[in-house]
Amino acid sequence: MSLALVAMSHSPLLHTAELPPSDAVRARVDAAFAAIHDFARAYDPTLVVVFAPDHYNGVFYDMLPPFAVGLAATGIGDYGSTAGPLSVDEDHALAIVRHAQQADVDMTLSRRLEVDHGAVQPLETLFGGIDARPVVPVFVNGVAAPFVPMRRIRAMGQAVGDYLASLDERVLVIASGGLSHDPPVPQWDTAPEAVRAGLIDGRHPSAEAREARQRRVIEGAAAFARGEAAIRDLNPGWDRTFMADCASGDVARFDAYEADAMTEEAGHSSHEVRTWVAAFSALAAAGPYETTYEYYEPIPEYIAGFGVMAARTR
Numbered sequence: 001m002s003l004a005l006v007a008m009s010h011s012p013l014l015h016t017a018e019l020p021p022s023d024a025v026r027a028r029v030d031a032a033f034a035a036i037h038d039f040a041r042a043y044d045p046t047l048v049v050v051f052a053p054d055h056y057n058g059v060f061y062d063m064l065p066p067f068a069v070g071l072a073a074t075g076i077g078d079y080g081s082t083a084g085p086l087s088v089d090e091d092h093a094l095a096i097v098r099h100a101q102q103a104d105v106d107m108t109l110s111r112r113l114e115v116d117h118g119a120v121q122p123l124e125t126l127f128g129g130i131d132a133r134p135v136v137p138v139f140v141n142g143v144a145a146p147f148v149p150m151r152r153i154r155a156m157g158q159a160v161g162d163y164l165a166s167l168d169e170r171v172l173v174i175a176s177g178g179l180s181h182d183p184p185v186p187q188w189d190t191a192p193e194a195v196r197a198g199l200i201d202g203r204h205p206s207a208e209a210r211e212a213r214q215r216r217v218i219e220g221a222a223a224f225a226r227g228e229a230a231i232r233d234l235n236p237g238w239d240r241t242f243m244a245d246c247a248s249g250d251v252a253r254f255d256a257y258e259a260d261a262m263t264e265e266a267g268h269s270s271h272e273v274r275t276w277v278a279a280f281s282a283l284a285a286a287g288p289y290e291t292t293y294e295y296y297e298p299i300p301e302y303i304a305g306f307g308v309m310a311a312r313t314r
């Protein structure tokens with residue numbers, strides 16, 4: 001048994017920004033992606049578990065679990081991300097559900113999980129596609145309030161890691177999203193009635209509706225980069241503290257992250273770091289770990305405190 005981890009911010013603006021970051025910033029992002037790509041290739045996993053949020057593309061308020069394992073999954077293809085079926089390892093996916101439930105974690109499941117750029121971007125970045133390796137996608141709610149306490153995410157990650165550590169496989173766990181950011185994703189509390197309907201059950205929008213939504217994010221990002229958008233600032237201090245907590249190996253530190261304070265300090269989408277909490281807790285379940293790669297910088301053009309980490313058990 002062996003476990004390794006890659007955590008990375010994602011952003012729909014990576015490929016679509018109207019006002020892209022400078023060449024120097026882009027070169028650093030590319031170098032970070034190359035580093036984790038090489039790390040993943042060298043590790044050569046036989047099984048991949050990707051903890052990913054969803055942005056009202058696959059999971060909605062008609063039934064919103066805090067987390068769910070996909071026993072089958074399809075990319076919906078937002079912002080040019082790969083559409084189509086993921087190569088889900090159904091046996092391991094079901095075994096993860098069973099193991100977590102026996103560990104007192106109320107794991108939920110989907111036999112038809114639809115995933116967006118949140119799950120797809122890391123698979124593209126690390127393996128060049130969504131069907132290159134056997135994968136278990138685990139949805140972790142990162143945008144739809146209310147949020148369960150972080151200790152429950154940690155317990156979920158630990159249960160998944162316990163199972164993975166028992167296997168005769170090389171397992172790579174991936175975390176996707178974060179860090180501080182406040183992109184224009186609608187909030188239930190402030191959304192008008194028509195938008196609320198889409199938050200309850202907005203699957204498979206028309207091409208026009210999808211295009212309009214993506215335009216709003218792309219234009220919002222350009223405005224934010226010019227300093228003209230009414231969204232929360234990135235918070236590099238918060239991001240660096242969070243990444244230091246990840247690197248510390250002391251996963252109990254995550255329990256101190258309280259949802260309302262996170263929104264206030266790091267933005268409405270900072271809850272995407274729940275994927276990092278799950279992944280690092282899974283890694284820690286397999287034994288002490290060391291961080292082998294780290295990159296961070298705030299990138300307003302991507303509306304993201306942009307962080308990348310790689311780690312593995314010692």
Ligand SMILES: O=C(O)CCc1cccc(O)c1O
Nearest residue numbers: 010011055183185217302303
């Ligand atoms: O809801 C969307 O369409 C995507 C919003 C979005 C923008 C920037 C960074 C993100 O992590 C993100 O999720």
Ligand SMILES: [Fe+2]
Nearest residue numbers: 118177178272
């Ligand atoms: Fe996101």
